[in-house]
């Protein structure tokens with residue numbers, strides 16, 4: 001018994017010695033693909049409240065995955081924060097994340113917006129919707145993603161490339177709803193209704209609508225907020241010419257996605273990482289995200305900003321985000337077969 005106690009003391013002393021640096025100067029290392037000012041504001045607030053410093057390393061989404069993979073067990077990364085469930089799925093399937101069990105997180109985040117076993121958690125939410133020109137399209141003509149295949153939309157749709165993860169996740173949701181053959185056919189018909197081969201990002205699709213080249217664009221909701229609040233007056237004008245339509249309200253709901261984060265497999269500051277994720281899903285942090293970023297909070301008891309709320313309430317597709325990742329490979333295959341560049 002005595003020997004056992006000594007052993008325990010020795011090992012806890014050893015552990016304390018190893019973590020001495022992080023106990024004196026607690027920190028958490030965050031690898032982030034997000035590039036918003038609001039994020040830094042939240043990390044500063046977290047430091048004020050907990051004394052834990054958030055070191056942020058920013059890079060492209062694929063670059064961050066590659067980096068964590070190459071660093072292996074020596075990676076200083078504690079958290080990977082990225083956009084789109086498809087990427088979070090990829091990180092998990094590469095073995096870069098570890099499951100976290102936190103009652104705070106499971107109570108704050110609806111189950112469809114987090115990994116079933118806790119490998120990652122949605123922090124903010126966005127919807128992929130139809131942006132239409134207010135003068136050239138009557139919203140009564142719109143209904144579902146499926147209806148966009150109608151020949152009346154020929155040459156009128158602006159949408160970005162199929163290499164984009166937002167489109168891949170939308171396609172995954174259509175595969176989940178109808179099976180891959182029907183989804184492939186859907187993609188083929190959308191291609192034939194495009195006004196040109198896909199080019200640019202969601203913002204550029206809205207600009208094409210404003211320029212009169214197309215009448216509809218498929219975009220993530222927050223892009224409208226970004227355009228309306230842009231320093232570039234042309235972007236503001238483009239944003240003012242369009243309105244958002246939330247498809248599939250009478251069936252499964254509008255396709256949504258998250259930006260989210262997971263604790264890395266070898267996180268050296270795991271407890272601090274969990275604390276940061278819990279903070280980011282608190283009412284306080286969710287309110288800050290909502291007010292400054294035109295995204296929807298994941299918490300159901302936090303309101304979106306006034307602008308975002310003005311786009312209206314909508315029913316969302318409550319498919320588990322993880323399934324979108326599972327269907328990603330099939331989505332890419334069907335896109336290729338359909339000739340969606």
Ligand SMILES: [Fe+2]
Nearest residue numbers: 083202220223
């Ligand atoms: Fe985006």
